[in-house]
Amino acid sequence: MRIVGIIIFWLAMVVFLYGTRRSRNVAFWPLLALACLLLFNLFFTQQFYRLELREGSFFGIPVPQLYGVPIDILNHASKVGILAIGMTLVIAVGGIDLSVGAVMAIAGAMMATLSVQLGVSPAACIAAALAAGLAAGMWNGFLVAVMGIPPMVATLILMVAGRGVAQLVTDGQIIIFNNPILTSIGNAFLLVPVxxxxxxxxxxxxxxxxxxxxxxxxxxxxxxxEVASSRAGVSARTLKFLVYVFCGFCSAVAGLVQTSNIRSADANNIGLTLELDAIMAVVIGGTAMTGGRFYLASSVAGALLIQALTTTMYAKDVSPVVAPVPKALVILAVCLLQSERVRRLFIGRRGTA
Amino acid sequence: MSGETLLEMRGINKTFPGVQALKNVNFALRRGQIHALMGENGAGKSTLIKVLTGVHPGDGGAMSVEGKAIAPASPREAESCGISTVYQEVNLIPHLTVRENICLGREDRFAGIIRWGRVWKRARKALDRLDLKFRINLDAQLSDCSIAVQQMVAIARALDIDARILILDEPTSSLDEAEAEELFRIMRNLREQGMGIVFVTHFLDQVYRVSDTITVLRNGELVGEFPAASLPRLELVSKMVGKNVDEVKKLEKRVAVTTASGRKTVVSARRLGRKGSINPIDFDLKEGEVTGLAGLLGSGRSEIANLLFGVDAADSGEMEIDGRKARPESPAMAMRFGFAMLTEDRKFSGIIPNLSLRENIILAMQAKLGPWRKIPPRKANEIADQFIKALDIKTPSREQQLKNLSGGNQQKVIIARWLAVHPRLLILDEPTRGIDVGARAEIEELIQKLREEGMSLLLISSELDEVVRNSSRVIVLRDREKIAELSGDNLSEQNILHVIASQATEDAVKEAVQ
Structure with a gap:
């Protein structure tokens, strides 16, 4: 029954959206969908908005922290949000990075192994993990920008090999750590989650x-x-390279967050399939897969929408087995709304040539 | 010669946001007629063609083919009504072979399997109907063929569907003289077979060479339909630009060119060459001088430009820039020497289609400054507005996406992009391709103005009259080699053709001289 209710609600919402006039701001659609979802929860999910203030600690200092479902959404959306920031730029130059999930695993493995097995200081562990992310980004950037390999293929290499590298670092073990600083990254609160x-x-x-x-x-x-830009003197290759390096860096940060959050480096599972969520967040955000105009904040809004949907499914006790279906429907609706052709159908307005 | 009416368009309207592209336009095409469609940039020629071929649905009006009302919603539907189009930029699939391109989408099939034998025959038959003087290899990949051959393939594709109406949208803008002449022969041939041909072009000479009737559009409105024989050239131009005949005469006047002696040399190339693209060549480019590069298609004109601008690296010879040895290895490096280049293929290597006019104009300037020193928004706006005004770019606003402007206005935007970096040497590769008479005169005027200000210019054009009119010195190329350098009294279209023809073995060139 609940699933039916959710689907009916979303259909109603989509109809409502069709009726609205087109907006120039791309972030409008993911934000509107997010707002509707939150509104839905206000009426149909009990205790969704119940927030509690509790005593917490921030690196040992007592600090008040908020607890509640919305805070949960913010917390869990951040991984994909961070990935989406790097991914947005990569997609903007007409590329794609499939290796972000694997790079997360490498970064997590580096941090945990250095700390647990070699007793390296937390700051150095974090620096090493970030450096690993940068190195992975350079590899991708080298393949794409210097060697001219199509981005999908080039990053697929690291997507496959990266987990192997992470396994190599952890020696195939799940490394559990409990250094207070390292576990804080993914768990500490400063009123809201770190x-x-x-x-x-x-x-x-x-x-x-x-x-x-x-x-x-x-x-x-x-x-x-790209051709016209380089003829106008833009160093297209350097830019492409840098963008992949930055995406590698973002992946490492996201990897630290997740590893720290679960207090262990699990090379097989950290960041698994998150590359797809990141790409989806960027697409929902309105950046075209063909490159060009990009919208950073809108991508992050996309990540928040994805997480809000997931959390809502849990809150409504939708079985995790079927949860992806309504989720996919909502995302489909947002993407359709962004398509000028679809909007024209419903708004009855002729667009530009 | 004209038979019954084949195509009729009545009261066609088309509005784009902010622009009324067509206002109540009528157009009629008869069997066995070559009907030229003329007009300035933004006059509505391309839009009319696009309405006819179903690319854009019209906002009002009626169309009929042989008396039957039609309303094509896609190019494919238009094809099934017997209307076939060869566009300005050849839109075939570069990675398929010639024969696949001719039959693409209409392959003979048996149980879903393509019968290549039949496809091969059909392709051959369509090409045979063109009665070409040379043989096209049906298995060649299209991207390996010259633009002229690609054009012929596009026409063959039109013939393959037994089109009764053939639309040629700027077909000759990428062709050299001999190739254009070949195309005209084919057009006359098809006219004899009863086909109706709509010919969109900017070349006045060509209009008079093949057309029976001329329809002129201006600002989206119909100016009138005239028999070609009774419309003097000057009157046609005045109808197109909407000015009286005397004003036009001024535009047509040959620009006085001064010979530049004792001027400072900007670039001096000695034995500069690149294997497979241009044989070692010597030339000097001087300040305050326009140097022309003339030659047939494939003679190495654009290749020289690419070497100068660092698009391709030279593998032999030397280059001196301001007396110092230097060789640009990339466009960015060439720009540091003060070079700028308007590329030949606007769509491929010129415009950034989805970015605004403003962004397109400041692109080179920003690239030169590097990513960290951002041009402040207010200054960017000022620069954009200044060029929009100075070059008379027609646009609703500076924030308009460049892809929404007409070809001539796009070209002006790219020229603005280069003028914004104040180059010392401006390389213009086909600056007036696909541009109407008015904008063309403006660009030619601009060339002379820049020359007077002391800029060095290198002008490449497949139109000899344009090269001769604007250059003080012309380097003539043939088969990737410099064969002459003409200046002063020696500089004339006849002489250039003579030089090219004197050593050429093809008879085709002689035909072009006539």
Missing amino acids: PFLLMLLMLIATWITTRGTALGFLIEAVGDN
Whole structure:
């Protein structure tokens, strides 16, 4: 019954969305879907919005922290959100990075192994994990930008090999750690969860570096027409390389968050299939897979929407076996709404040529 | 010569956001007629063709073929009504073979399996109908063929569907003289067979060479339909630009060119070459001088430009820039020497289609500054507005996506992109391709203005009159080699053709001279 209710609700919402006039802002659609979902929960999910203030600790210092379902959503959306930031830029230059999940595993394995088996200081462990992410990004960037291998194939290599590398680092073991600093990254609260703050920080930093400088503009130009851009003097290859390196870095951060959150490095499962969620978040956010214009905040909104959907399914006791179906339907609706052709059908307005 | 009416379009309207592209336009095509469609940039020629071929649905009006009303919603539907189109940019599939391209989408099948034997025969038959002087290898990959051959293949494709109406949208803009002449022969042939041909072009000479009737559009409105024989050239131009005849005469006047002696040399190339693209060549480019590059298609014109701008690396010879040895290895490096290049293929290597006019204009400037020194938004707006005004770019706003502008306006935007970096050497590869008379005159005027300001220009064009009119010195190329350098009194279209023809073995060129 509940599933039927959810599906009916979403159909109603989609009809409502069709009726609205088109919006220029791409972030509008994922945010609207998110708002509707939250509204739905307000009426149909008991205790969805019950927040509690509890005593918590932040690296040993007592700090109040919030508990509740919405906070859970923020917490769990941050991994995909961080990945989506890097992925947005990669997709903007007309590429794709399938290796982000595997790179997460490598970063987690590095951090745990160094800390547990070699007793390295937490700061050095984190630095090494991030360096591993950068190195993985350089490898991808080298294959795509220098060797000219199609991005799908180039990053597939690391997607497959990366987990092997992670296994090699952990020697096939699941490494459990309980260093208070390392476990804090994914578990600490500063009123809201630290991973969420990390995601916000990365979003703002990335936004400033791309939009405050001309990097974003040049990335969009390369993504839209690479040949014309390089003829206009844009160093397309360097930009492409850098974007993959940055995506590797984002993957490492996401890997640290997840590893820290579960307090163990599980090379087989960290970041598994998250590359697909990240790509989906970017697509929901309105960045075209063909490259060009990109929307960072909108991608993060996409990640939040995906997580809100997942959490809602849990809250409504939808069996995890069928949960992906309504989730897919909502995502389909958002993507259709972004398509100019579909919108034109319903709005009855002729678009540009 | 004209038979019964084949195609009739009545009261066609088409609106794009912010622009009324067509206003109540009528058009009629008769059997066995070559009907030229003329007009400036944004006059509505391409839009009319697109409405006719179902690319854009019209907002009003009626169309009929042989008296039967039609309303094609896609190019495929238009094809089934007997209307076939060869577009300005050949839109075939580059990685398929010639024969696959001719029959694509209409392969003979038996139980779902393509019968290649029949496809082969059909392709051969369609090409035979063209009665070409040379043989096209049906198994060649299309991207390996010259643009002229690709064009012929596109026409053969049209013949394969037994089209009664053939639309040629700027078919000659990528062809050299001899190839264009070959195309005209084919067009006349098809006219004899009773086909109706709509010929969209910017080349006035060509219109008079093949057309029976001329329809002129201006600003989306019909100016009129005229028999070609009774419409003097000058009057046609004045109808297109909407100015009176005297004003047009001024535009047509040959620009006085000064010979540049004792001017500073910007670039000096000695034995500069690249295997497989251009044989070692010597030339100098001077400040305040326009140097023309003339030659047939494939003679190495664009290849020289690519070497200069660092698109391709030279593998022999030397280059001196301002007296110092240097060789650009990338466009970015060439830009640091003060070079700029308007590329030949606007769609492929010129425009950034989904970005705004403003972004397209500041692109080269920003690339030169590097990613960290962002041009402040206010300054970017100023620069964009300044060029939109100076070059008279027709657009609703500077935030308009470039893909929504007409070809001529796109070209102006790319010229603006280069003028914004204040180059010392501006390489113009086919600057007026696919551009109407008005914009063309404006660009030619601009070339002279830049020359007077002391810029060095390298002009490449397949239209000899354009090269001769604008250059003080012309380097003539044939088969990837420099065969002459003409200047002063020696510089004339006849002489250039003579030089090319004197050593050429093909008779085709002689035909072009006539």
